Amino acid sequence: MPLTVVGLSHSTGAPVEMRERLAFTSSGALQRALAYFKDALRNEAECVLISTCNRTEWFVSSALEISSDSLIEILLSARGEGNLDDLRPYLNERRGHKAAEHLFRVASGLDSMILGETDVARQVKEAYATATEAGLCGPNLNSLFHEALRVAKRIRTELDLGRGAFSVGHAAADVARNIFGAGSGRTVLLLGAGDMSETTARHLTSFGVSSILVANRTYDRAIQLAESLNGRAIHYDRFPEFLATADIVISSTSSPHPIVTRVMVENVLKKRRRRDPLFLIDIAVPRDIESSVGELDDVYLYDIDDLQQLIESDLAERRRRAVHAETMIHEEARAYTARQKSREAATPILNSLRSKQRAIFASELTRLQKRLPHLSPEDWKAIEAFATAVENKTLHSPTVKIKEYAAGDAEDSAMKIAAARELFGLDNEEVKPSDEIPASMQAIGERQ
Amino acid sequence: MTGSGLCLTLTVILYLAGAALLAANLLLRRPLLLTIGRIAGIGGALCHFAAIGLRCMELHRAPFTSPAESLSLLAWSLAIAFLITEAFWKLSVAGPFALGLSFLLVLLGAALGGHHAPGANVADHHEELLASNVISLHITAIIASIAAFVLAFCCAAFYLIEHRILKSKNGLKWLDRLPSLRLIESTAFTLVSIGFPLLTLGILAGLTPAVRGGLPEGWLTDPKTLLAFMVWLIYGVYLIARLVLNWTPVRTAGILLAGLPLCLLLFLIPSNAHRFG
Structure with missing residues (x-):
C-alpha cells in the first residue's frame, strides 16, 4: 500500500509560531486528532501522527488513492482552529521510498534541530504506540515503524551519533564527568541565580551531584532556585567560606569585575583536605573568575568560550558521523522498500497458490471420508496432519522462488509471476488464504 | 617446535x-x-x-x-x-x-x-636455589610488583595527558574517549598499594637466604639489590605523599613516572648475585 507523509517541521522552514499552530503535543489533542483521522479515512488507511516541538508529520498508508492535497486538508481540519491557510507554504509531502527514508532520518535524529539528538526516537515510539492503541496501525505501518526504530538503534549503537555536548550545561556536565567520574558525593556552588546557571546546574543534577549551594545577591531568588534544585541557599557575602567545600563552582553573576580571585582560590586550596580537583565554570560576561586561577594546579577553569568550543568540536564530530549515518539510512530504506515491494508482489500469488492447494486437499479429503467411513476421528486428524505437511513441503520451494522473483526488477518480476500463475493454473484474482477451507483443515492450519 | x-x-x-x-x-x-x-x-x-x-x-x-x-x-x-x-x-x-x-x-x-x-646443565648451587620456594617467591613477587608499577606508570601518563587536555583545552574531542581523572588516579593508587607489599615481600624473601649465608659475597652492594631498595623507597614515598602529605594527583603522578625507569633498570641490569643460569 502506498505510503505518504505530509506535515511541516523546522527543516521545511516552518518557524516556531507556525509549528505551534499545527502542534498536537498534549495527549488529548493527539487522541482527538487520531479519532478524527479514523473517521475521515473511513477506516481504510493506517496512520501515525508524530507531533513534537519541531515537527508535525502524518504518516498514512492506504490502498485508496488519496491525493496529498486531501491529506493536507484532513490534517489541517484536524487542528480545527481558525484559518490555517498560511501554514500551507511550509507543508511538505513525500511518498513511497522517500517517505520511509524520511521516517528513518527522523527517528535517527538526522532531521532534528540538534543533530543526532536521541530523544526523538522515544517520541517516534510514543507516536506509534498511541496510533496502535487507537487502532490505526496495520501490517504496513507496523513494519515501517519497527524498521525505523531498529535503524535508529543501529545508528545510535554503531555510530554513537548522540554523543557529545549539545548545550553549555551539557558541555559543563561532560567536563565534570571527565574530572570526577560520577557526581555522587560532589557539591556544586552556584554564584548567581540566573537562567544560565540554573540550566547548567540542572545538567549537573542529572550527572548525579549530591548537594547544591546557591548564592545570589537577592537572597529570596537564591532560596527560590535552591528549592527548585533541591539545594540550599547561602548568603552571597558568605560564598568564599563555602568555596572550600565545593567541587564544582558555576558562576554567572552580573558583577562588572571578578568576584573569585586567584588569592581566594589559593587560600581555598590550602584549606581543602581533599585532594580532588576544583572545577570552575565561569559563564558570566564579563567574567566572574580571574583567568589566572586556571593556572593553579588541580583547578580546571572553563569560561563560556571554552564550553562553546567543546560544543562546536562535538558538533563537527557529529556532522562527520552523520555522513555515514545518511549512507546507512539510504541503504536501509532501499532494502526496506525492496522487501515491501517483494511482499506486496508475492502475497497475492502465494495466497492463491495456498488456497488452491487447500481446496484440492479439502475436496480429496471429503471424497476419502465417504469411502472410508469406518475411520476414527483420531485417524482423520492424522490424515489431515499428513495432508498439511505434504502441502507445506510441496509449496516451500515455489514460495521461496516466487519471493525471489518478486524482489527482482519490476518488469522481469511481473513476467515471471505471470508465468508462475499460468504454470500453477491460478486465476488473476487474489484469494484469501482462509477461503474455501473446511473447518477441520482450518483447525489444522491454526495448529500448524 | x-x-x-x-x-x-x-x-x-x-x-x-x-x-x-x-x-x-x-x-x-x-x-x-x-x-x-x-x-x-x-x-x-x-x-x-x-x-x-x-x-x-x-x-x-x-x-x-x-x-x-x-x-x-x-x-x-x-x-x-x-x-x-x-x-x-x-x-x-x-x-x-x-x-x-x-x-x-x-x-x-x-x-x-x-x-x-x-x-x-645448571650449576648445583643454582639448582638448589631454584628448588627453594623462598627464591621462587622472591622472584615472582618482585616481577608481579614491577608489573603493577608499570601499569601504574601507564595510569599516571594518562592522568597527565588528560590533565593537560583539560587545562589547555586543546584536543577536547578526545575527552570522551578517556576515563575520568578520578578513576585513573584511584586505579594507579590501588596498583601501587598492591605492588608495594609484593615488592616488600619479594625483598624480604630475597634477604632470607642472604641472612643464612646462601648468597655470594657482596650481594648487598649488588646493583640489583641496591636498585630494589631504591624502587621500594620511591613507591614508599608515593604512598606517603598520597596518603599522608595530601599531595595533588599531578605531583604524585610525577613520582609514578619517575618510578618506571628504575623498575626497568631493576629488571634489566646485569647482576652476579641474581644469576641462576
Whole structure:
C-alpha cells in the first residue's frame, strides 16, 4: 500500500509560531486528532501522527488513492482552529521510498534541530504506540515503524551519533564527568541565580551531584532556585567560606569585575583536605573568575568560550558521523522498500497458490471420508496432519522462488509471476488464504 | 617446535592483536573492537600461562633462569595485571600499552635467546636455589610488583595527558574517549598499594637466604639489590605523599613516572648475585 507523509517541521522552514499552530503535543489533542483521522479515512488507511516541538508529520498508508492535497486538508481540519491557510507554504509531502527514508532520518535524529539528538526516537515510539492503541496501525505501518526504530538503534549503537555536548550545561556536565567520574558525593556552588546557571546546574543534577549551594545577591531568588534544585541557599557575602567545600563552582553573576580571585582560590586550596580537583565554570560576561586561577594546579577553569568550543568540536564530530549515518539510512530504506515491494508482489500469488492447494486437499479429503467411513476421528486428524505437511513441503520451494522473483526488477518480476500463475493454473484474482477451507483443515492450519 | 614454543607463538599473536584492537577502539570507539580486543588479551594470557606451565614441565623447575624466561614472566604478569584492572575498573585505555608492552617483552626475550634447553646443565648451587620456594617467591613477587608499577606508570601518563587536555583545552574531542581523572588516579593508587607489599615481600624473601649465608659475597652492594631498595623507597614515598602529605594527583603522578625507569633498570641490569643460569 502506498505510503505518504505530509506535515511541516523546522527543516521545511516552518518557524516556531507556525509549528505551534499545527502542534498536537498534549495527549488529548493527539487522541482527538487520531479519532478524527479514523473517521475521515473511513477506516481504510493506517496512520501515525508524530507531533513534537519541531515537527508535525502524518504518516498514512492506504490502498485508496488519496491525493496529498486531501491529506493536507484532513490534517489541517484536524487542528480545527481558525484559518490555517498560511501554514500551507511550509507543508511538505513525500511518498513511497522517500517517505520511509524520511521516517528513518527522523527517528535517527538526522532531521532534528540538534543533530543526532536521541530523544526523538522515544517520541517516534510514543507516536506509534498511541496510533496502535487507537487502532490505526496495520501490517504496513507496523513494519515501517519497527524498521525505523531498529535503524535508529543501529545508528545510535554503531555510530554513537548522540554523543557529545549539545548545550553549555551539557558541555559543563561532560567536563565534570571527565574530572570526577560520577557526581555522587560532589557539591556544586552556584554564584548567581540566573537562567544560565540554573540550566547548567540542572545538567549537573542529572550527572548525579549530591548537594547544591546557591548564592545570589537577592537572597529570596537564591532560596527560590535552591528549592527548585533541591539545594540550599547561602548568603552571597558568605560564598568564599563555602568555596572550600565545593567541587564544582558555576558562576554567572552580573558583577562588572571578578568576584573569585586567584588569592581566594589559593587560600581555598590550602584549606581543602581533599585532594580532588576544583572545577570552575565561569559563564558570566564579563567574567566572574580571574583567568589566572586556571593556572593553579588541580583547578580546571572553563569560561563560556571554552564550553562553546567543546560544543562546536562535538558538533563537527557529529556532522562527520552523520555522513555515514545518511549512507546507512539510504541503504536501509532501499532494502526496506525492496522487501515491501517483494511482499506486496508475492502475497497475492502465494495466497492463491495456498488456497488452491487447500481446496484440492479439502475436496480429496471429503471424497476419502465417504469411502472410508469406518475411520476414527483420531485417524482423520492424522490424515489431515499428513495432508498439511505434504502441502507445506510441496509449496516451500515455489514460495521461496516466487519471493525471489518478486524482489527482482519490476518488469522481469511481473513476467515471471505471470508465468508462475499460468504454470500453477491460478486465476488473476487474489484469494484469501482462509477461503474455501473446511473447518477441520482450518483447525489444522491454526495448529500448524 | 615444542609445546611451549607453539603456545608462546600464539601468545605473541594474541597480545599484538589485543593491543591493536584496543588501540583501534580508543580511536574509533566501536564496542565490537573492545570485545574482541578483550578476548584476544584473555586468550593471549591463557596461552602464555600454558607456555610457562609447559616450560616448567620441560625443565622440571621454575622458568626464570634466563632473561628470556624472566621477560616472559614479566610480560604475563603485566597482561594479567591489565586484565584484572580492566575487569574491575574498565580501564581499557591502558590496553594498547599493557598488551603492546607484553608483546614486546616476549619478543625481546625471544631475541635475547638464552632459553635453557631441557636437561641443560645448571650449576648445583643454582639448582638448589631454584628448588627453594623462598627464591621462587622472591622472584615472582618482585616481577608481579614491577608489573603493577608499570601499569601504574601507564595510569599516571594518562592522568597527565588528560590533565593537560583539560587545562589547555586543546584536543577536547578526545575527552570522551578517556576515563575520568578520578578513576585513573584511584586505579594507579590501588596498583601501587598492591605492588608495594609484593615488592616488600619479594625483598624480604630475597634477604632470607642472604641472612643464612646462601648468597655470594657482596650481594648487598649488588646493583640489583641496591636498585630494589631504591624502587621500594620511591613507591614508599608515593604512598606517603598520597596518603599522608595530601599531595595533588599531578605531583604524585610525577613520582609514578619517575618510578618506571628504575623498575626497568631493576629488571634489566646485569647482576652476579641474581644469576641462576
